[in-house]
Amino acid sequence: MAGMTITEKIMAKHSGRKHVQPGENIWVDVDILMTHDVCGPGTIGIFHEKFGRNAKVWDKERVVIIPDHYIFTADQKCHRNVQILRDFVREQGLPYYYDPEFVKNELGMPNPYLDPNKTTYKGVCHKALPEEGHVRPGEILLGTDSHTCTAGAFGQFATGVGNTDAAFTLGTGKTWLKVPPTMKFEFHGEIPPYLTAKDLILLVIGEIGVAGATYKTMYFAGQGIRSLTLEDRMTLTNMAIEAGGKNGVCDVDEKTLQYVRHRSRIKNWEVFTDDANAQYCYEKQWDLSTIEPLVAKPHSPDNRDTARNCRDIKVDQAYIGSCTGGKITDMIFAASILKGREVKVPTYVVPGSTEVHSDMKRLNLVGAEKGPNEKSIEDILLDAGCKVGPSGCSACLGGPPDTFGRLGGTEVCISTTNRNFPGRMGSMQAAVYLASPLTVAASALTGHITDPREYVVKPIQTGMAGVL
Amino acid sequence: MQTIIRGKVFVLGDNIDTDQIIPAKFLSYNPSDPEERKYFGMYAMDGVPAGQSGLPGGNTRFVRPNEFKSDYAIVLGGKNFGCGSSREHAPLAIAEAGARVVLAEFYARIFFRNCVNGGYLVPCETVERLVEKTQTGDELIVDIDNCLVTNVTRNTTHQLKPLGDVKPIIEAGGVFQYAREAGMLKPA
Ligand code: SF4
Numbered sequence: 001m002a003g004m005t006i007t008e009k010i011m012a013k014h015s016g017r018k019h020v021q022p023g024e025n026i027w028v029d030v031d032i033l034m035t036h037d038v039c040g041p042g043t044i045g046i047f048h049e050k051f052g053r054n055a056k057v058w059d060k061e062r063v064v065i066i067p068d069h070y071i072f073t074a075d076q077k078c079h080r081n082v083q084i085l086r087d088f089v090r091e092q093g094l095p096y097y098y099d100p101e102f103v104k105n106e107l108g109m110p111n112p113y114l115d116p117n118k119t120t121y122k123g124v125c126h127k128a129l130p131e132e133g134h135v136r137p138g139e140i141l142l143g144t145d146s147h148t149c150t151a152g153a154f155g156q157f158a159t160g161v162g163n164t165d166a167a168f169t170l171g172t173g174k175t176w177l178k179v180p181p182t183m184k185f186e187f188h189g190e191i192p193p194y195l196t197a198k199d200l201i202l203l204v205i206g207e208i209g210v211a212g213a214t215y216k217t218m219y220f221a222g223q224g225i226r227s228l229t230l231e232d233r234m235t236l237t238n239m240a241i242e243a244g245g246k247n248g249v250c251d252v253d254e255k256t257l258q259y260v261r262h263r264s265r266i267k268n269w270e271v272f273t274d275d276a277n278a279q280y281c282y283e284k285q286w287d288l289s290t291i292e293p294l295v296a297k298p299h300s301p302d303n304r305d306t307a308r309n310c311r312d313i314k315v316d317q318a319y320i321g322s323c324t325g326g327k328i329t330d331m332i333f334a335a336s337i338l339k340g341r342e343v344k345v346p347t348y349v350v351p352g353s354t355e356v357h358s359d360m361k362r363l364n365l366v367g368a369e370k371g372p373n374e375k376s377i378e379d380i381l382l383d384a385g386c387k388v389g390p391s392g393c394s395a396c397l398g399g400p401p402d403t404f405g406r407l408g409g410t411e412v413c414i415s416t417t418n419r420n421f422p423g424r425m426g427s428m429q430a431a432v433y434l435a436s437p438l439t440v441a442a443s444a445l446t447g448h449i450t451d452p453r454e455y456v457v458k459p460i461q462t463g464m465a466g467v468l
Numbered sequence: 469m470q471t472i473i474r475g476k477v478f479v480l481g482d483n484i485d486t487d488q489i490i491p492a493k494f495l496s497y498n499p500s501d502p503e504e505r506k507y508f509g510m511y512a513m514d515g516v517p518a519g520q521s522g523l524p525g526g527n528t529r530f531v532r533p534n535e536f537k538s539d540y541a542i543v544l545g546g547k548n549f550g551c552g553s554s555r556e557h558a559p560l561a562i563a564e565a566g567a568r569v570v571l572a573e574f575y576a577r578i579f580f581r582n583c584v585n586g587g588y589l590v591p592c593e594t595v596e597r598l599v600e601k602t603q604t605g606d607e608l609i610v611d612i613d614n615c616l617v618t619n620v621t622r623n624t625t626h627q628l629k630p631l632g633d634v635k636p637i638i639e640a641g642g643v644f645q646y647a648r649e650a651g652m653l654k655p656a
Contacts, residue, residue: 025633038495042556045500050644070496077496084498146554146578162556162582163499168643172653176643178633210483211548215577244551244576300483397492397553421485421552423515424492 003275005182006249007217010157010272014140022181022281030062031139033169036125037067039144039162041084046167057092058173064096064134065089066125071100071112071392073400079110096134098122109402112390116357123353123391126150126238126323131355133263137252138270142169146241147323147418153233154260155252155271160241180246182217182274183208183282187224189289193459194452196333197228197235198325198416198436200286202294205243206304207284214244216281219274221251224288230255231329231466238324239418242301259467293451295414296434299422307439310449316411318343318444319425320386320437321350322396325416328359328377328466330437332367334416335377337441337455338384339365344447348405349381351391359465360388367463386444398426407432414443469590469639471612473568475541478530479523479604480516484545485552486579490561491515492553499560508557509536509564522604531565538565542608545572546599549591550579556586563588569610571617571628573597584634587642592617593629601626 001019004012012020014028035043047055057063065085070078082100089097100112100121113119122128126147129135137155141148144166151158161175169175185204191197204218218240225233233250240248250256252271260269295310297303320326320334331351351357360378364370378388387405395405396417406426407413413425413432420432435443438452445455494511497504513521513530522528531538543562549572550558559582562570569590570583583591590612598617602608606621615628631638640646647653 039555042499045498049500075496077498081496081498144554144556146552148554160554160578162554162578162586164556164586164643165581168585168647172647174652210551211574211576214548214574241552244548246577397487399492400496401493419485419487419552421487422517424487426493428515428517 002279003277005217005219005274005278006155006272007157007182007247008179010138010140011177011179020179022179024179025176026179027174027176028140030142030169030173030175032062032064032134032141033166034064034066034125034129034141034143034148035166036069036145037081037085038069039166040065041081042163043144043166043170044084044088046163047170050167051171055171057170060092060094063094063170064129065094066098066122066128067100068124069393069397070399072109072390072394072404073402074110075400078400096132098128112392113354116354116391119354121354123351124323124326124393127327127352127356130154130259130263131353133265136260136264136266136269137256138272142166142175147238149240149245149247150234150238150323152237152240152247152249153230154256155250157247159247178215180215180217181281182219183213184219184221184280186222186285188222188285188287189224190227191224191288194293194438194456195288195291196436196438197232199291199294201236201239202296202304202434203286203291205239205302208243210242210300210302211244213240215246218243218245218248220248225250226253229329229462229466230259231327234327235324239301242418262468293436293439293453295439295449296420298420298431298433301419301434307435307449307451310433313433313449314412314447315345315414315443315449317345317407317413318347318440319395319405319413319415319417320440321348321352321394322417323352324418325437326350326352326356328356328363329462330416331356331360331377332365332462332465333437333460334441335380336365336460337438337452338386338445339380341384341445343385343444345444347386347444348395349386349388350394350405354391357391363465366461367465395425398424414440414449416440469641470568473541473610475608476539477542477544477602477604477606477608478540479599479602480543480545481520481523481599482546483548483551484516486550486555486558487552488515489513489550489558490555495555495557499557505564506536508561509566512538512561512565523599524603528604538567541566541568542610543567543570544598544602545570546597547573549575551576554578556582559583559586559588571598571610584637585643587645590638595627595629598626
């Protein structure tokens with residue numbers, strides 16, 4: 001019998017079978033279901049309609065609700081949607097809900113929190129899920145958001161679903177899945193200081209195209225992946241969906257275990273590995289030393305080019321944020337280039353979560369607790385002229401017109417986010433270049449797309465930032 | 469399930485993502501509220517760049533301004549239809565505007581799944597690329613059981629791929645009805 005991959009083994013276990021193979025349709029037990037403020041109201045509506053007004057969710061401990069998308073806006077419908085989540089949480093007695101406070105800030109905007117250390121609010125769901133201990137190796141996570149695949153970095157099966165699927169799982173704890181074939185992307189060597197996982201995933205997407213992994217698993221393997229921090233691995237799996245992937249997955253190693261041991265709310269999990277005779281529908285290998293800093297040009301994540309080739313492109317705005325590029329390690333990457341310098345174009349910084357925001361205030365440039373006279377990561381970014389907003393999805397998906405950092409005209413923006421489709425960041429006329437936090441920071445300094453090798457001279461240490 | 473769908477076709481290109489089908493700024497409407505749900509019809513395809521909207525000419529709206537329903541019962545796209553965000557608002561918007569079937573070379577999987585499980589639209593795959601062979605406004609007959617699409621305007625007939633594994637779910641009208649019929653859920 002053919003060997004199995006991590007994804008196949010997880011699916012077999014959750015369907016009560018010894019063996020599954022690609023193409024089979026199976027019913028599986030779901031471990032965690034996540035929803036947010038954009039898809040939550042619709043999901044809850046379908047749940048009530050189909051299971052009845054008094055129905056209960058299948059397992060309160062396994063439902064996680066994280067408002068994050070339309071939080072920093074005065075739009076009344078957005079606030080109403082958060083209220084629908086609150087009502088549902090109360091009705092069902094759900095323990096894992098992360099409520100925005102909507103306090104007025106100095107501009108009169110309803111801010112989700114004033115102090116990131118003293119709030120129930122978290123921020124972007126894909127960042128919040130592992131932080132809050134809802135992510136573990138070997139499990140199945142479904143979320144009403146396409147970037148739910150991010151959690152595959154922890155050696156689990158995680159994928160996005162729609163409202164109907166989510167409502168079905170809410171009531172039954174089950175879903176049907178087609179077992180996907182696995183594509184294996186192997187990276188040799190150690191990550192050089194001028195690259196981040198963002199460059200690797202732009203490389204892969206450029207190679208196979210935006211539909212290259214449709215219905216498939218993207219398995220990121222090799223020493224090169226082991227050399228990445230766990231947060232950086234999340235950048236890889238996060239963008240699996242940009243190649244059409246069903247899920248992305250990485251091997252579990254000591255870094256993964258350290259993280260989940262520290263964070264997980266459930267203390268047992270199972271680690272799966274690919275069998276030596278596992279089958280792949282595609283294999284490709286790279287040596288990390290041969291890769292250059294990359295960008296994805298407008299209007300598609302597979303429109304790959306080197307940052308170097310794009311040096312004549314002037315930028316009007318830089319954006320550092322989202323579930324892809326708003327983690328604390330991303331902030332350290334950007335700050336290490338921006339330190340002691342000044343940005344030439346408006347540069348918006350949006351922490352991926354309130355924990356990231358808190359760490360930006362607490363940690364120094366090498367990811368350690370800052371001393372009394374030392375600058376924090378946030379200080380460094382503010383000193384360089386960046387604007388720092390509250391954590392959330394913000395302009396990553398455009399959002400209501402008053403969204404922080406949203407594009408409104410014909411701007412050229414370089415961004416650490418994951419999608420540059422027409423209109424994605426708010427304006428159909430704008431042009432968005434996707435790049436690593438290093439490339440975005442370097443470009444913010446010069447006002448044109450800039451290869452970060454001009455600024456990165458030594459390895460960037462991130463210490464235990466984002467882990468403990 | 470309606471197995472023969474006749475109507476005018478709205479033609480789009482490749483990689484039509486869900487931000488184009490229903491831009492994020494409209495996602496604050498709650499699809500579970502019948503009054504608000506109608507607006508997804510009004511804004512369906514609002515994010516498609518004008519030049520790409522209604523091929524080959526472009527500059528044609530799927531739904532006329534301030535109306536809730538489209539003149540088109542059928543949407544035709546190329547490769548990777550429905551890629552991007554998982555928003556179920558996308559198939560819902562197309563269906564709310566009155567379309568019943570989408571034809572494309574292939575779909576992004578979450579969009580496909582949402583069409584099927586939510587029972588909004590029948591997502592058919594074409595055997596050959598039809599985008600350049602079809603014009604917005606052509607009259608089509610989609611025969612789902614026989615896997616055929618006839619272009620009445622141009623007097624041509626093309627093959628569709630069989631719906632395969634998901635056909636029972638589509639026929640049932642969505643995953644809830646399917647699971648009920650299969651005895652997995654108590655009757656409503
Ligand atoms: S940050 Fe952007 S990509 Fe991530 S969940 Fe929010 S809107 Fe989606």
